[in-house]
Amino acid sequence: MKFAVIVFPGSNCDVDMFHAVKDELGEEVEYVWHDEKSLEGFDGVLLPGGFSYGDYLRSGAIARFSNVMPEVIRLAKEGKPVLGVCNGFQILLEAGLLPGAMRRNDSLKFICKPINLKVANNETIFTSGYEKDEVISIPVAHGEGNYYCDEATLQQLKDNNQIVFHYATENPNGSLEDIAGITNERGNVLGMMPHPERAVDSLLGSADGLKMFQSIVKQWREKHVVTS
Numbered sequence: 001m002k003f004a005v006i007v008f009p010g011s012n013c014d015v016d017m018f019h020a021v022k023d024e025l026g027e028e029v030e031y032v033w034h035d036e037k038s039l040e041g042f043d044g045v046l047l048p049g050g051f052s053y054g055d056y057l058r059s060g061a062i063a064r065f066s067n068v069m070p071e072v073i074r075l076a077k078e079g080k081p082v083l084g085v086c087n088g089f090q091i092l093l094e095a096g097l098l099p100g101a102m103r104r105n106d107s108l109k110f111i112c113k114p115i116n117l118k119v120a121n122n123e124t125i126f127t128s129g130y131e132k133d134e135v136i137s138i139p140v141a142h143g144e145g146n147y148y149c150d151e152a153t154l155q156q157l158k159d160n161n162q163i164v165f166h167y168a169t170e171n172p173n174g175s176l177e178d179i180a181g182i183t184n185e186r187g188n189v190l191g192m193m194p195h196p197e198r199a200v201d202s203l204l205g206s207a208d209g210l211k212m213f214q215s216i217v218k219q220w221r222e223k224h225v226v227t228s
Contacts, residue, residue, distance in 0.1 A: 001027050001028065001043045001044060001216075001217050001220045001221070002027070002028040002029070002030070002041060002042050002043050002044075003021050003027060003028065003029040003030075003042065003043070003044045003045070003046055004029075004030060004032045004039055004042040004044070004045050004046065005017045005018050005021070005029060005030070005031050005032065005046045005048060006032050006034060006045065006046065006047050006048070006068055006072065006088075007031050007032065007033055007034060007048075008034045008050070008052035008053065008063045008066060008087075008091075009034070009052065009053055009054075010050050010051040010052045010053055010054055010055070011048050011049075011050035011051075011052060011087070012048075012049070012050035012051065013048040013049035013050050013085065013086065013087075013195065013197065013198075014031060014048040014050070016048070016195070016197045016198055017029075017046050017048045017085070017197045018031065019197070019200075020196075020197040020200045020209070020210070020213055021046070021213060024200040024201060024210055024213070025200075025210070025213045025214065025217065027213075027217060029046075030042075032068060033068075034063065034066040034067065034068050035066070035067050035068070036067065036068050036071075037067050037068065037070075037071065038071060039068070039071040039072070039074075039075055042075070042080075043080060043081075043220060044080055044081040044082070044083070044216060044220070045072050045075055045076075045080065045081070045082045045083070046083050046084075046085075046088070047072070047082070047083065047084040047085065047087075047088025047089075047091055047092065048085060048086075048087070048088055048197070049085050049086030049087045049088060049141065049142075049195060050086075050087050051087060052087055052091065055087075055144070058090075058094070058102075059087060059090040059102060059144045060087060060090035060091035060092075060093065060094040060095075060102075061094050063087075063091045063094070064091055064094035064095045069091075069095055072095070072097075073095060073097065076097055076184070076188065076189050079186065079188050080188065081125050081126070081188050081189075081190075081216050081219075081220070082097070082188065082189045082190070083126065083189075083190050083191075083192075083212075083216070084097075084098075084189075084190070084191045084192075085191075085192060085193075085194075085195055085196065085197065086140075086141065086142050086145070086192075086193055086194075086195060087142075088191070089102075089181075089191035089192055089193055090102050090144065092189060092191045093191065097184060097189050097191075098182060098183075098184055098189060098191045099149055099153045099156070099157070099182075100147055100148060100149035100153060100182070101147075101148055101149070102144050102145060102146060102147060102148070103144065103146040103147075103148050103174075104143065104144050104146060105142070105143055105144065105145060105146055105172070105173040105174065106146060106173060106174030107173075109143065110141075110142070110143040111140055111141070111142060111143070111145075111172045111173065112139070112140065112141040113139065113140065113172075114137050114138070114139045114140075114205060114206065115137070115138060115139065115140045115167060115168075115170065115172055115180075115194055116135050116136070116137055116167070116168040116169045116170070117135065117136050117137075117138055117165045117166065117167060117168055117180050117181075117194060118133055118134070118135050118165065118166045118167075118168040119131065119132060119133060119134045119135075119136065119164070119165065120132075120133075120163050120164055120165060120166050121161050121162075121163065121164045121183075122134070123161070123187075124164060124183055124187045124190065124215075125187060125188055125190075125215065125216055125219045126164070126183075126190045126212050126215055126216060127164060127212065127215055128215045128218065128219060129211035129212070129214050129215040129218065130211055130215075135168050135169075136199075136206070136208035136209075136211075137199065137205070137206040137208050138194035138195060138196055138198075138199045138206065138208060138209055139194060139195050139198050139199060139205070139206075140172055140173075140193055140194045140195065141195060141198075142173070142193055145172070145173040145175065145193040146173045146174045146175050146176075147173075147175040147176055147179045147180075147182075147193070148175075148176050149176065154176065154177070157179075157182060160185050162182050162183045162184070162185065162187075163177075163179055163181075163182055164181045164182060164183055164190060164192070165179075165180040165181035165192055165194070166178040166179060166180055167179075167180050173193070175193075180192055180193055180194055181193070181194070195209070196208075196209030196210075196212045196213070197209060197213075200213070
């Protein structure tokens with residue numbers, strides 16, 4: 001499986017994402033600069049964290065108009081897995097690939113620490129390697145991770161089982177109903193504030209994030225296996 005790590009001006013978690021896929025997962029991965037206009041040949045897209053375009057206007061608001069984004073949207077519509085982490089999640093919201101919006105953390109401070117998450121939906125491309133309601137440790141690092149949506153959108157997220165992760169023991173940012181990660185209706189686009197790419201080896205404090213990348217590859221192989 002071949003992954004694209006999209007790099008925007010101000011991305012700073014792209015190397016972490018690359019390492020998670022190449023060194024821990026053992027799959028093929030390439031950096032793709034935001035000005036590229038084609039994602040041909042890639043099987044999955046990873047939008048890393050950071051401060052794209054300095055987070056001017058709103059986080060992800062300028063990156064949403066980068067040349068590569070129509071291709072990200074195309075692959076998402078084709079059903080390929082698209083994972084946006086932290087700033088990547090914010091970009092997916094700005095691009096309309098996921099519903100809702102991000103606000104400043106309740107504390108109005110940047111937060112960086114390990115957080116416990118509860119797996120609310122383990123039937124997605126990204127979470128099949130987890131148990132339902134499993135509690136995992138994944139670090140957060142953001143200043144604008146307070147997820148918000150209106151009541152109708154929240155009900156839709158619940159009805160379609162699109163809420164994938166909840167903050168389990170502490171809500172670090174004031175996010176609505178402790179939401180830490182959501183998918184689109186089809187289930188192939190995931191946005192989450194915590195950083196699974198920073199939790200792929202016990203030396204980092206947790207390897208709980210590796211299961212997410214393993215889940216993606218497992219589902220892809222099951223779909224593309226060729227039988228003779």
